[in-house]
Amino acid sequence: MTQAVGAGRATGFELLADLVADGDVVVLSGAGLSTESGIPDYRGETGRRRRATPMTYQTFVGSAEARRRYWARSHLGWRHVARAAPNAGHRAVAELQRRGLVTGIIAQNVDGLHQAAGATGVIELHGSLDRVRCLDCGERTPRDDLDRRLREANPGWAARAAEFNPDGDAVLTDEEVAAFRIVDCAGCGGVLKPDVIFFGENVPPDRVRTCYDLTERAGVLLVLGSSLTVMSGYRFVRHADRHAVPVAIVNQGPTRGDGHATVILDAPLGATLTALVARLTSR
Structure with a gap:
């Protein structure tokens, strides 16, 4: 009943x-x-006010440009999540x-x-956004370490998010994304991915x-x-x-x-x- x-x-x-x-x-x-x-969420009250397309695992691993777009947007969006307090x-x-x-x-x-x-x-x-995993060697490192490295790699990058989408995704212009430099695994030089399950990933x-x-x-x-x-x-x-x-x-x-x-x-x-x-x- x-x-x-x-x-x-x-x-x-x-x-x-x-x-x-x-x-x-x-x-x-x-x-x-x-x-x-x-x-914000994808499907609730805040989700209905936006049109957010989540990153898929297949797109992330298959395209260097997709990874640049993800990390540029997440570099700002992560700070928004990290500042959030429990309700x-x-x-x-x-x-x-x-x-x-x-x-x-x-x-x-x-x-x-x-x-x-x-x-x-x-x-x-x-998973959790506060960790990063290397897809090559499997090492997990704190997100704060990556944040520091990305700041060092992009000293003149001054993008500002127009709005925030779920899972630490910030809305940026194509020009802001193109100017962003990503970094690889400090240990093996492999591809870095947030330690979260993307859509299309098990x-x-x-x-x-x-x-x-x-x-x-x-x-x-x-x-x-x-x-x-x-x-x-x-x-x-x-x-x-x-x-x-x-x-x-x-x-x-x-x-x-x-x-x-x-x-x-x-x-x-x-x-x-x-x-x-x-x-x-x-x-």
Whole structure:
């Protein structure tokens, strides 16, 4: 039985509180959880106001010009992500984990804001923008190191982003991109890529298996701020349903997983999760 928020908001909220109060909550979070921190999403409220085309793995590895465009735009966009602070939603998830109610966090986001809010053991399903990986030797290095090297390689580059897209992507002119110099791996001279999963790239199988195992053992799978449009996250909702694990969804707008949900709240994430923590405290 699915209960959606609308006229029966209190009933849906209380059902969510009941499910979370029982513990063993596994959180599956998406870009909608970070929009209140100023990081736009692809498909939610901020996504509908833009036309952002994400970089694909095939394009990145197949074209030096595509890599120049990506790193030029990301050089500015990364700073926007790095300056972002956790919002009330991230802090609420961390508090629920601290209380022992949340036992697992699967983050589709690549911004690290769960950890910045104090959460631990976060599974970064799609990786993290704060690391860089060499496609040749496999070495992983901090993004801050690459940022320093790119600044040194582009001392006179003074581009300013017209707007920011998801995943640390800034909108630049073709002229600004053409003037940007990229750098290679400091160790082997190979191609550098952010340590994130691009569209068209597969999540490592062991990471997927860990998420499946978490989902099977969960008391409830709590989806936060994800439209579940792509299979990468949606598969865990289907997996929960197959194993009779209740699914609760808090998101602004419909999701692909609504048909599997026990409770759906169409509501702002920060305010709803803050209220959830307060409700559980008062019990």
